Each structure stands twice: as C-alpha cells, then as structure tokens.
Amino acid sequence: MSLDTISLSGKKKEVSNKKMTFWESLYLVAIFKGLMITIRHLFQRKVTIKYPEEKRPLSPVYRGQHMLKRDELGRENCTACGMCAVACPAEAITMKAAERKPGEELLYREEKYAEIYEINMLRCIFCGLCEEACPKDAIYLTETKVMVPSASKREDFIFGKDKLVMPLTEAMKNRQNQLS
Amino acid sequence: MGEIIFYALAAVTLGTALLTIFSRNPIHSALSLVVCFFSIAGHYLLLNAQFLAIVHIIVYSGAIMILMLFTIMLMNLNKDDESHKPIAAKIAATIAFCLVGLVLLAGLLRTKPVVESYYYSGEDFQSIKVLGKVLLNEYMVPFEFASVLLLVAMIGAVLISKKDKEKSLK
C-alpha cells in the first residue's frame, strides 16, 4: 500500500487542479449541490442543549465547588493543618485554626479545627491539588458536582465555611447508608 | 395647487443651485446638486412628463452624480485644499458667464409667448408607447446617431483606461 492511497479518516479526497469544463465553470451545478447540502441540515436533529433546563451530564471526576467533609458522625474532618493552603498553586485558601473546647467533640473530629476556612473562588483554578494534599480526607472537589455560581461583587466569591462545609443532612444520609 | 407646487419647486431648484456654487465643502455642493436634479424632475412631473422625470432621476441623480460623489470622496477634497485662483482667471470666468447669460437671454426672449391657459385635448403625448414610436420612426436617425456617439465614447474610455502592454513590459 503506497502513501497516496492511505486514508486514516476515510474522508481523504484527492485535490486536482484540472481545468474546469464550461459547464463546471458556470458553478450552477456546484451551487445547487451546496444548496441541497444546507437544506438537508434544516431537517436534521438539533444539537443545542437548552442549558438551564437541560444539563449535560458531568464526568465522574468533574472538579466543581469544594466541600469540607464531615465524617459519619457528622464531625468536621478538617484539622486546619494548612497542607491544602501550601499545596494551592493559586494561593486561594486561607484558614485560621482554633482549639476544640470541651463539649465540642461532636462538632470536630480532632482537637484542632478550622475556625475560619476561606477559598477565594476567583483565584482558585480547580486543579484539585488541595484534595490530593489533604491528610484527613477533609476537602473534596469531586463530591458536590456544583459549578461556582456567578456574582457581581468580588466579596461574594470568597466562600467561607458556611458555603463549604458539607450540610449535616448529607452527613446523616451517609450514616444511614452505612448502617443499612 | 399646481402653481404653489411650481413655486415651491422653483425655489428649491434655485436655492440648491445657488448652494451648489456657494458651499465650500465639495460634498455638500454635490449633494445640493442632487437635490436640484430632483426638483427639476419634479418640474417634469408637473408638465406630465413621467418618462422624462424618471429617466432624469435615473441618469443624473442615480448615475452621474453618484460617480461624481465617488471621485470627490476618493480624492478627499477638503476646503483647506482649495487653491486660490489668479485674478485673471476670475475675470475671465465672469466675462464668460456674462456672455453665456447674454446668449441665453437673447435666445429665450425670442421664444414663443407663454400660453395663458392650458386645455386638455385628451391626446397622449407622454406615455412611453407614444414616445417610443416617435423616437424610432420620425427621429430614428438622430436617435441612432446619439447611440453611436455613446458607443464611441464608451470604447474610447475603455481604450484610455487600458494599460499599454508594451510599455508596462519595458
């Protein structure tokens, strides 16, 4: 098999520079053919996805908004070790650690927890390095399947713990799933 | 009614004709010439010469003035570029204008007196069928001469605008 005849896509067309016949040089036939091709598309299935009503399925490893996880007892995993902030190439994460007080054992898993945990979504590049760096399985991007919503003020993009921590209801659901 | 329209049209014609001469921006003067041509077409319509009016619009406003505007716009004539003419040229222009005016006046004074009242004879003078028959029967020869003249002018223009191949090779 010579190189000239190989067509990997099966759509290979030989380009020739031969002189056009009179009939061809009128272009009428070619224009008519073109019109037929375009009119065929009029009746073809439309590929548009009407976005807010219809949504494209996300891939299983889609990295969306971060989530600070709770364990099956509903306690926050994060210990404010700062590994994620160090790993973050965009320096989007800041946090402030605090000591767990007696009586808060059901809220936080370890003795140290993040009092403030903020991610600047304008800086975040959703690379997932924080998720890889976390030693406590506390932060995940692949769980929420939520895209960060738009806003009109810069401050609105700094997500605090109120938006990041997994809701308790979801932790309870996880617990029930585990028991059953 | 007809008289009012006539006076209005005449005022527009004269006004725009004067504007053509006096406006310093060449584009403005070309555009006022266009309006002038339109009002002349209006005069033709008043005389019930529809064909003449429409052809006047097509030929003068639609073709000639557009080409003129083209040249003016492409050459980008601004009022700053207007060169001062020498005094001799101004005097010559004035004398030439006066002479033309004299000839015109002398010619026009000898034309027939104005018909006081028009009456409707019912005869068709202006419809395109009548015009065509007259043009191609009675006035056949001048008509053809005019077309030959235009043809010659056209061929001449093509010849002039064509590049000289031998010269460009050297």
Place this chain on the structure above:
Amino acid sequence: MDSAIIIEKGIFILAVFAITMFMAMYSTLAERKIAAWLQDRIGPNRAGKGGILQPLADGLKLFAKEEFMPSTQNTFLFVLGPAISMSMALMTSAVIPWGDKLEIGGRTVILQATDIDVAMLYIFAVLSVGVYGIMIGGWASNNKFSLMSAMRASSQMISYEVAMGLAIIALIMATGTLSVREIAAQQSGFWNDGWFTWNVFKHPLSFLIFLVCSFAETNRTPFDLAECEAELIGGHHTEYSSMKMGFYLFGEYAAMFISSAILAILYFGAYNYPGFQWAVENWGVNVANILGIIALFVKICFFIFFYMWVRWTIPRFRYDQLMNLGWKMLIPLAIANIVITGLVIVLTQ
C-alpha cells in the same frame, strides 16, 4: 378627485407600509432562526414562544441603547443617511401590485398604490437613489473604514444595476409594457397555449441574471463585501448606534422583502396561481383574490427564505471576482439574452 379614492388609497398605502415593516421585522427573526436551523442549532427561543417576540425585544434594545455621534460636522448628513436608506426601501412598494382587485360594497378596489406607466423605470430610479443612503452615511461617519465600505457597496450596486436593467429589458421586450401591473396580469393562470404563463419559464436566463443582481443590490451574501467584518469592521454603519443603526438594518430587510416581491411579481406569476380563473368563476372575485394575495406572500416568503438559504451556503466573493462576475459575465449574458429574445420575437410574429 374623488375623495373616496383618496381614503381608499390612503388606507391601502398604510396597510402596505405596515405589512412591509412587519415583514422586515420578522425577517430579522427568520434570518436568525434559519441560520440556526441550517447549522443544526435552535436559534433564539427565549422571548415568547419559540422566540416569536424576539423582534420586539431587539427593537426595544435598539431604542434603549445609547445614541452615539461621531465627532463630525456633518450631523445632518449623518442622520440623513439611514433616513434615505429606509425611505428608498419603502418607496418601491408604491408600484407593486399586491393583488388584482377586490370588490367591497360595490366598489372595485385595485390592490396597488399607483399604476404608473413607467413603473419598471420607477423601481430602477428608486434603486439607484437608494445608493445615496449608504454613500452619505459612510462618508458622514468620518471613518475611513466606513467610507471604504460605502464605496464598495455603492460601486457594487451601480455595477449590478446595469446588468439588472439589461436583464429586465429582455422581459420588457417580450411583454411589451413597463407597467408592473400589466406584467403581472399577463402571467394569469399557470398554463396557456402549450406553455407555462409565468415568466420564469419563458425567460429563465433573464430570471437568473435578475436573481443574482438582486442579491448584489440588497448587499446580501455572497455579495456582502460591504459588511466584510474581517476587513472593514462593521461596514458603512460602523459608526452608527441605537435606532439609526436599526434603520440601516431595517432598511436592508425591507429592501430584501421588496426585492423578493419584485422577483415574485416579475417572474413567478405575481398573485396568480393555477386555477385562478376557475376560482374567480366559482368562488367569486373576492375569495379568488384573497387567495391570490396569499399566493403572492407565499412566493415572497419563499424568496426571503431563499436569500437566507443562499447566505449560509455560498461564501463571500472577493471584490475582483464580484466585479468580474458583474461586468464580464452578467452584462454580456444579459445582452446576449436581449438579442436572443429579439430574434425569437421577430421569428414568431
């Protein structure tokens, strides 16, 4: 003059004006919808059901936009440009016969604003004056790209007017009249004396040339070099904003509607449809003529669709190709067509 006829004509002209504007308005939606469909998309579908209110939304947007004037001394000419464009697009409809006649309360209403002797020439006069709108607008914008685009558009229009006129001459020679109404009436029915009565079957070459020229006259693809974004920003209306811009766009769509109407009337039998005479005899004049008006609008809509269909099929010409096509192909073809038509007329008489 009979005052009833003035009222009648006034109402008729208003109706034609309203319909033209309506069609121009919905042409903008149709343009976007058909573009979308031909590209396997859906098109605007948010304003109203299936996007039916989109033209209103567009109009509202254009009205609400900031009115911006370029720094030029020619404010008057700047405003005059779109006004000429729009009014010239609308003026042609004066001689178009939208139907034969209706009988309302014993009166015969002719469905045409005016039936002048030189209607075809009138159409050409209006067309050639329409060039001024683009030229003045482009020049008064005080922008060299606008000026260049205006030059392109107007030289294209006056070049193709020649071929268009020559194409029409063959038709006029055969029909023997310049009145659009008579040309429409001559195509009555569909089949007569062993051949179709519609002019497209009698003068196919003339039709083809006229069609190509009307694409060029309306500045539509493949002849839309004037709006060649890659080279000339937005064309002659680069500097226009708000409703002045809207007037240019609207004028273009109105011109498209009118030229579709002219194509339908000159070549596709106007308001005639097969069985017109039979309908007159059996269903009465009014029903037959209302059907005729509907037939005319179906034809017009087809041509508007055709304009858009071609837009998404054929790419834009290069400027030299455009001029070559106009001067070296269409004009000689049109002249040959005149000679052939003349020979046929002489031989058959």
